[in-house]
Amino acid sequence: MLTAELLASSLRMAVPILLTAIGAVYTERAGVVNIGLEGMMIVGSFWASVGAYFYGPFVGILFAMLAGAFLALIHSVTTVTFGVNQVVSGVALNILAYGASRFLSLVIFGKATTSHHVSGFKPIDVPILSDIPFLKLLFTDISPIVITALILVPISKYIIDNTVFGLRLRAVGENPLAADTLGINVFAMRYAGVIISGMLAGIAGAYLTMEHTGMYVEGMTQGKGYIAMAAMIFGNWTPTGTLWASLLFGFAEALSLRAGEGSIIPYQFIKMIPYLLTLAVLTGIVKKATPPAASGEAYNRSNG
Amino acid sequence: MEEAVVLKNITKRFPGIVANDRINLQIQKGEIHAIVGENGAGKSTLMKILAGLYQPDEGEIYIFGKKERISSPNKAIELKIGMVHQHFMLIDRFTVLENIILGAEKKKGVAIDKKTCRQTIKKLLDLYNFNLDLDAKLENISVGHAQRVEIIKVLYRGADILVLDEPTAVLAPQEVDELFVNLRRLKEEGKTIIFISHKLDEVLNIADNITVLRRGKAVGTVSADSVTKEELAKMMVGKPVLMKLDKAAAEKSDVKLSLHNIVMKGNGGKNSLNGVSLEVCGGEIYGIVGVEGNGQKELAEAIIGLRQDYQGEIKVCGKPIHGLSIKQIRDSGVAFIPEDRHRQGLVLPMKVWENSILGFHRKDKFKKGMFIDIKKAEEFTLNNVKEFSIMISSIHQEIEGLSGGNQQKVILSRELSQEPEVILAAQPTRGLDIGAMEFVHRQLLQKRQEGKAVLLISADLEEVLSLADRVGVIFDGEIVAEFAPEEKTLEDIGVYMLGAHRKAGESA
Amino acid sequence: MKKDYNYKILALKIAAPVIAMILAALISSLIILAIDKNPLQVFYTMFKFSFSRLDSIAIIFFNATPLIFSALAVSIGFKMGLFNIGIEGQYLIGTFLAALVGFSLKGLPAIIHLPLVIAAGMVGGMLWSFIPIFLKVKRGVHEVISTIMLNYVAYSLIHYLIADVFRDKHQSLIEGLGSVLVRTPKLAESALIPKMHGFFALFGVELPKHVYLNWFFPIGILLAIGIYYLVLYTPFGYELRAVGHNPEASKIAGIKPDIVYLKGFLLSGAVAGLVGLSDLLGYFKYMDMDFPQGYGFDGIAVALIAQNNPFGIIASAMLFGFLKRGSEGIQALLKVPMDTIVILQSLMIIFIVVITKIINDYVKRLEKKEAA
Amino acid sequence: GQKAEPPKEEKEQQEQKPEEKKIKVGLVYDIGGRGDLSFNDSAYAGLKRAEQEFGLEVTDLEPSSGGEDREQLLRLLAEDGYDLIFGVGFMFTDHIAKVAEEFPDVKFGLIDGAVEDIDSSSNISCLLFKEHEGSFLVGAAAALKSKNGKVGFIGGMKSPLIERFEYGYLAGAKYVNPAIETFSDYVGTTGEAFKDPVKAKELALKQIKAGTDVIYHASGASGVGMLEAAAANKVWAIGVDSDQSLTATDEQKPYILTSMLKRVDNSVYETIKDFIEGRFEGGYRVFGLDDDGVGYAVNDFNKDLISDIQPKLEELKEKVVNGEIKVPADKNEYEEFLKTLK
Numbered sequence A: 001m002l003t004a005e006l007l008a009s010s011l012r013m014a015v016p017i018l019l020t021a022i023g024a025v026y027t028e029r030a031g032v033v034n035i036g037l038e039g040m041m042i043v044g045s046f047w048a049s050v051g052a053y054f055y056g057p058f059v060g061i062l063f064a065m066l067a068g069a070f071l072a073l074i075h076s077v078t079t080v081t082f083g084v085n086q087v088v089s090g091v092a093l094n095i096l097a098y099g100a101s102r103f104l105s106l107v108i109f110g111k112a113t114t115s116h117h118v119s120g121f122k123p124i125d126v127p128i129l130s131d132i133p134f135l136k137l138l139f140t141d142i143s144p145i146v147i148t149a150l151i152l153v154p155i156s157k158y159i160i161d162n163t164v165f166g167l168r169l170r171a172v173g174e175n176p177l178a179a180d181t182l183g184i185n186v187f188a189m190r191y192a193g194v195i196i197s198g199m200l201a202g203i204a205g206a207y208l209t210m211e212h213t214g215m216y217v218e219g220m221t222q223g224k225g226y227i228a229m230a231a232m233i234f235g236n237w238t239p240t241g242t243l244w245a246s247l248l249f250g251f252a253e254a255l256s257l258r259a260g261e262g263s264i265i266p267y268q269f270i271k272m273i274p275y276l277l278t279l280a281v282l283t284g285i286v287k288k289a290t291p292p293a294a295s296g297e298a299y300n301r302s303n304g
Numbered sequence B: 001m002e003e004a005v006v007l008k009n010i011t012k013r014f015p016g017i018v019a020n021d022r023i024n025l026q027i028q029k030g031e032i033h034a035i036v037g038e039n040g041a042g043k044s045t046l047m048k049i050l051a052g053l054y055q056p057d058e059g060e061i062y063i064f065g066k067k068e069r070i071s072s073p074n075k076a077i078e079l080k081i082g083m084v085h086q087h088f089m090l091i092d093r094f095t096v097l098e099n100i101i102l103g104a105e106k107k108k109g110v111a112i113d114k115k116t117c118r119q120t121i122k123k124l125l126d127l128y129n130f131n132l133d134l135d136a137k138l139e140n141i142s143v144g145h146a147q148r149v150e151i152i153k154v155l156y157r158g159a160d161i162l163v164l165d166e167p168t169a170v171l172a173p174q175e176v177d178e179l180f181v182n183l184r185r186l187k188e189e190g191k192t193i194i195f196i197s198h199k200l201d202e203v204l205n206i207a208d209n210i211t212v213l214r215r216g217k218a219v220g221t222v223s224a225d226s227v228t229k230e231e232l233a234k235m236m237v238g239k240p241v242l243m244k245l246d247k248a249a250a251e252k253s254d255v256k257l258s259l260h261n262i263v264m265k266g267n268g269g270k271n272s273l274n275g276v277s278l279e280v281c282g283g284e285i286y287g288i289v290g291v292e293g294n295g296q297k298e299l300a301e302a303i304i305g306l307r308q309d310y311q312g313e314i315k316v317c318g319k320p321i322h323g324l325s326i327k328q329i330r331d332s333g334v335a336f337i338p339e340d341r342h343r344q345g346l347v348l349p350m351k352v353w354e355n356s357i358l359g360f361h362r363k364d365k366f367k368k369g370m371f372i373d374i375k376k377a378e379e380f381t382l383n384n385v386k387e388f389s390i391m392i393s394s395i396h397q398e399i400e401g402l403s404g405g406n407q408q409k410v411i412l413s414r415e416l417s418q419e420p421e422v423i424l425a426a427q428p429t430r431g432l433d434i435g436a437m438e439f440v441h442r443q444l445l446q447k448r449q450e451g452k453a454v455l456l457i458s459a460d461l462e463e464v465l466s467l468a469d470r471v472g473v474i475f476d477g478e479i480v481a482e483f484a485p486e487e488k489t490l491e492d493i494g495v496y497m498l499g500a501h502r503k504a505g506e507s508a
Numbered sequence C: 001m002k003k004d005y006n007y008k009i010l011a012l013k014i015a016a017p018v019i020a021m022i023l024a025a026l027i028s029s030l031i032i033l034a035i036d037k038n039p040l041q042v043f044y045t046m047f048k049f050s051f052s053r054l055d056s057i058a059i060i061f062f063n064a065t066p067l068i069f070s071a072l073a074v075s076i077g078f079k080m081g082l083f084n085i086g087i088e089g090q091y092l093i094g095t096f097l098a099a100l101v102g103f104s105l106k107g108l109p110a111i112i113h114l115p116l117v118i119a120a121g122m123v124g125g126m127l128w129s130f131i132p133i134f135l136k137v138k139r140g141v142h143e144v145i146s147t148i149m150l151n152y153v154a155y156s157l158i159h160y161l162i163a164d165v166f167r168d169k170h171q172s173l174i175e176g177l178g179s180v181l182v183r184t185p186k187l188a189e190s191a192l193i194p195k196m197h198g199f200f201a202l203f204g205v206e207l208p209k210h211v212y213l214n215w216f217f218p219i220g221i222l223l224a225i226g227i228y229y230l231v232l233y234t235p236f237g238y239e240l241r242a243v244g245h246n247p248e249a250s251k252i253a254g255i256k257p258d259i260v261y262l263k264g265f266l267l268s269g270a271v272a273g274l275v276g277l278s279d280l281l282g283y284f285k286y287m288d289m290d291f292p293q294g295y296g297f298d299g300i301a302v303a304l305i306a307q308n309n310p311f312g313i314i315a316s317a318m319l320f321g322f323l324k325r326g327s328e329g330i331q332a333l334l335k336v337p338m339d340t341i342v343i344l345q346s347l348m349i350i351f352i353v354v355i356t357k358i359i360n361d362y363v364k365r366l367e368k369k370e371a372a
Numbered sequence D: 001g002q003k004a005e006p007p008k009e010e011k012e013q014q015e016q017k018p019e020e021k022k023i024k025v026g027l028v029y030d031i032g033g034r035g036d037l038s039f040n041d042s043a044y045a046g047l048k049r050a051e052q053e054f055g056l057e058v059t060d061l062e063p064s065s066g067g068e069d070r071e072q073l074l075r076l077l078a079e080d081g082y083d084l085i086f087g088v089g090f091m092f093t094d095h096i097a098k099v100a101e102e103f104p105d106v107k108f109g110l111i112d113g114a115v116e117d118i119d120s121s122s123n124i125s126c127l128l129f130k131e132h133e134g135s136f137l138v139g140a141a142a143a144l145k146s147k148n149g150k151v152g153f154i155g156g157m158k159s160p161l162i163e164r165f166e167y168g169y170l171a172g173a174k175y176v177n178p179a180i181e182t183f184s185d186y187v188g189t190t191g192e193a194f195k196d197p198v199k200a201k202e203l204a205l206k207q208i209k210a211g212t213d214v215i216y217h218a219s220g221a222s223g224v225g226m227l228e229a230a231a232a233n234k235v236w237a238i239g240v241d242s243d244q245s246l247t248a249t250d251e252q253k254p255y256i257l258t259s260m261l262k263r264v265d266n267s268v269y270e271t272i273k274d275f276i277e278g279r280f281e282g283g284y285r286v287f288g289l290d291d292d293g294v295g296y297a298v299n300d301f302n303k304d305l306i307s308d309i310q311p312k313l314e315e316l317k318e319k320v321v322n323g324e325i326k327v328p329a330d331k332n333e334y335e336e337f338l339k340t341l342k
């Protein structure tokens, strides 16, 4: 069952989850819960089609990032500046993203549910890896975005663990008051975290549109934004952990596609795996989850 | 000689209270300047203003002669002012190193230059021969070490003016001594140190000059070697409190509350309660004094049933209560006035009348069928409001809007109106103005007349001495001495509180 | 002085949603202009179409019905400071259990069958709300994440049950052509909820045949009133609010927060279990793969706009019902895509939460000034 | 950039003068609506054609994402004085039945759905298609073109309708080459399965890796994922419903062997035409190979690709039309059919 082909499929399925989940790590480590990731993926997938259709893949990515960032900016303003409930804001943004994308698609492409065909980046081979027999299938003509996503893991791990930015990001997520007393701009850090998450979610959407199917189709994110949150939790709020979790979830999805007629467990149950695993993690059955201490709490100095 | 800090007419108001009232203060460069005052005197507030956390409503600040607006913590750091907060500002999940450098990281490109940081810190550690494991996660180190981290944090930022807010409140005596050695060395280095405390011996020991705050006002600055502890105490508390007089004799009845050898684990291996035994009779006020964090909180929580993880036996009116729910304990006749009224005593967004039946809302007298009998509850509240002369616009007002004193009165009225046999009062007057304070005191005395048992836990020595029939000094989770108030002077008690010759005197 | 300052607060609290709606409407107008339509004409048509016709008004009530239940369920969570984002899953499970009881039991008198079906719905909702609250109380799992996960588990589970287990195999094809629905068998007549036509007829109001307004609407209203009194005037409701605002103080006062959370969440789940029943028992008469989804999230919005006030919830559910009906109108009559209304709704939510927050903070400052 | 058409219709509505009353034709899509690259689009094409030809006033509407308001939209059109109203998709079956009863003077067209016991006097005309017959031909084409002797099918939402595509296709393949190996996958079990190109692509890649070199899909918009995968791996793809060679990208066109045409557009057009000419008939109207209601696409892009097998396909078409071959429409019939091959 565990063929290279299955792994390749798992990887493709994992990438959008991974990109968004890494974003989730940034926003959550900064202490802001971002349920709106699903919506940010949606606008990403749509705007990528616009950018790519009129100006080519690079603009596609750019548009996707900007769109995601824009939604994230709204989330920051409402939750960080005004301190409204982070979940509420996220929920509202998801509805907005859905409606706005359908509407704009109608205006721009003349149909609410699909864009025109767009073409993505040229697939590439990863130098060394693509020569290794077993990995060949995994690393020959794959999307540059896949590679970007994988590279982002160590980079993000480095940023979060070893850079000034990362340290301060984690600080405002753990104890904003303490960070504040040390002259760290809590709001700025949180804005940064949220907006990074928006950009990455946007890229994830772009990946679906440009690289995977060559077309934007309404609802093509299929709730991957939520799975990404699950992956982030399952990965224990760490980039590396998120990688493992995303691959695991991607694997589950790839598996569910192969559980056709004949399989013993109905594929609906295989579809549940990511969610059940996440619950298990949160419950401490698999391993103890340790969310950032101040995650989900608005900060304003007077209550400090 | 140059003045490091000059405060002119600093005023800071909080809802219902003037925390700092036109405070003037001069601090010379290179001195250790102590600020003393009772709880709620306004010490922390004043220092938070200096650290840029609060903005004063009025007044001017001069740092090294220059007029400054300390608009933010950043500004304070620029001005080389560093503060060690009463409640530590540390991040549990960070390492010691990360905690120290946070916000003042030495960079190599975008990355943190951990190596240079480490060296810089090592230098400081050696200079003041602190020992600290820089790679330990903060959640795993002791309070004493955490405090060192805070101090190093400040030095690492090159602060010349150090503010330490009640640094000793959490320290064991020998740790206190170490701290003092370090402070003296810092002074030699030419640093200016502002040292906050309400412990007189300490202050006299370490400080050059002492400023006394009382109820938000600066009542004077004296030099340490020209003042005695008595004089200081007098300045702190103000003129001897009147109500001492109308404390009529009440005849003690039988034991209503008894604790037998209570032991409770604390964090860091050592017990927070270490075999506490005491008895409170009806018609008696038993006062517990001690340095904060010596087990007062735990004691109260054990009695009210908030914590069950203790050995030993607690009896209320002869009945053991270990394992009973909080509700059951309350029903068995225990009233509780918690030390933090906002967090533990009230539901701020709810109405006055709702708060005044909190915990008793299921009592039959407040029920009509399946509903709460609003009418009864309102009558009840209005009655309390009259009896306790609570100042409110309406009992349908959210209790948030009330001043601290009136909020405390609501709690008091609620707890005392249920005819309790045992009254457990923790810091009942913290942060109250004199009027409210006197009122609370009179209420407690009245209950005493009525033959109830009152256990009064307070950090306010004067309060305890003026109210209690018997006083127990708690240190390290033990009652180290027990005596009648008139038997001991302030300094004797201070000595017990600091744990020197424990079990001295006619101990329990 | 105190008095009129209380009125001021009241005024502010009411102002919040109004301002939000105006802002949202303004932005939506820009959107409408973008597709060169006339906003005024669009809004006018929405109102005219919705309120100048008997059936529209009844349909607005019908549209509002599920939202009333789901918003009430959400608000119960909010009251105790918990976020039940799992209404979605809870009503799917509830609806399915109701359907199951509806089509598997036969020959019962309606007087017994209908109550059974409704009870089944509530049980289903409670079942699905028990898991997250149990995990929270016992294992400290945050309810937002767990309920989101459980929503997805519910989707898959329901799809499995409908497609593979209880699928109606007895739908006839004509000449073996056309197609049949992937759905449960039709529910027994005795399980269905009666329409309200007869009732309105008593007042000489003849509802058109195609209106599906049924007795779940009045049930929803009664429930709202019930919950209003429960929350404000019963010891349990009192505890809900106390724990919601300050668990620690409540605990010290002798209330057990965990018990309150448990009871409250189960209640919320039970109400959530009713969300889908108006559609199931009053319209579709079977549950299929495309059973309406999203009532849970709309309910959050409705509850927010109403600031969790049960009567406000009825009003804002009506508002959403109107927006839905209106969007059908402008789509059919002016060819304006319904998505403009979706956008309008989401903007409204965002503005509401922000403005409400600002106003509440301002009110707090007012009160502190009062005190100082 | 392409701009939306709607303004055109809108102008007509405004310019419309009361005296010369145009015939009004309305159409309500199934979820997915226009742009589903499938029968919604096809229906729209038919509507447009009729509009141009007969100068009608037309409106096309889309139900909300849940589809609860299908019935309302039908009714609104009926009330708004539309003379002929189409419901696209079997989801409309119950709704059209209800609305048609309320508006006996309005005619209705139901695509893919069958309202029970109605006759020619009814105001509902159910437009049904023998998708299995068309699928049979493309199945044969697939088998004829497959070098590896492996052909695949990808369906959208698992349902009897899509299964008819599946088994017709498999039968066609087996008919020309009983030894051929077949693969079938479905994207999902809900309406969502018609908008999930990501999954469709993965399924296609899976089949391709398994050696399949011709893949046919009946999965609406999800299909673009399959086309993408096929082109990328240089294997044959077979489109569905409308001629997908025409909408595909230049990279994809060379690999689209043909498309199974389900002429929803014709059925809509025909129905409108009959109505205008006063020949509207209720009941069931079946479109099959005989009347070109279904078939396979030949266009500038693929005519050279299939010229070699076209004679064979025409021959099979003949056999199906004259009943020599009875194409299976579901699993059981398919298994029966296989026996007859041995």
Ligand SMILES: Nc1ncnc2c1ncn2[C@@H]1O[C@H](COP(=O)(O)OP(=O)(O)OP(=O)(O)O)[C@@H](O)[C@H]1O
Pocket (backbone or CB within 6 Å): A157, A161, A234, A235, A236, A238, A239, A240, A241, A242, A244, A245
């Ligand atoms: N197989 C796995 N499945 C899920 N999570 C994993 C797995 N392996 C490791 N993790 C998670 O990855 C996280 C990080 O991995 P690792 O311990 O190798 O480096 P790390 O320094 O913890 O990473 P980071 O710097 O991102 O925290 C771990 O905390 C763990 O939660």
Ligand SMILES: Nc1ncnc2c1ncn2[C@@H]1O[C@H](COP(=O)(O)OP(=O)(O)OP(=O)(O)O)[C@@H](O)[C@H]1O
Pocket (backbone or CB within 6 Å): A302, A304, B014, B015, B017, B018, B019, B037, B038, B039, B040, B041, B042, B043, B044, B045, B046, B086, B198, B430, B431, B432
């Ligand atoms: N953020 C705040 N909001 C409202 N009131 C406050 C706030 N901070 C302090 N107060 C009040 O101001 C008064 C002074 O508080 P402060 O903490 O300065 O006293 P303190 O001298 O530090 O007492 P302690 O010895 O207990 O630390 C107290 O009555 C306190 O309740």
Ligand SMILES: [Mg+2]
Pocket (backbone or CB within 6 Å): A161, A238
């Ligand atoms: Mg790590």
Ligand SMILES: [Mg+2]
Pocket (backbone or CB within 6 Å): B043, B044, B045, B086, B165, B166
């Ligand atoms: Mg203080």
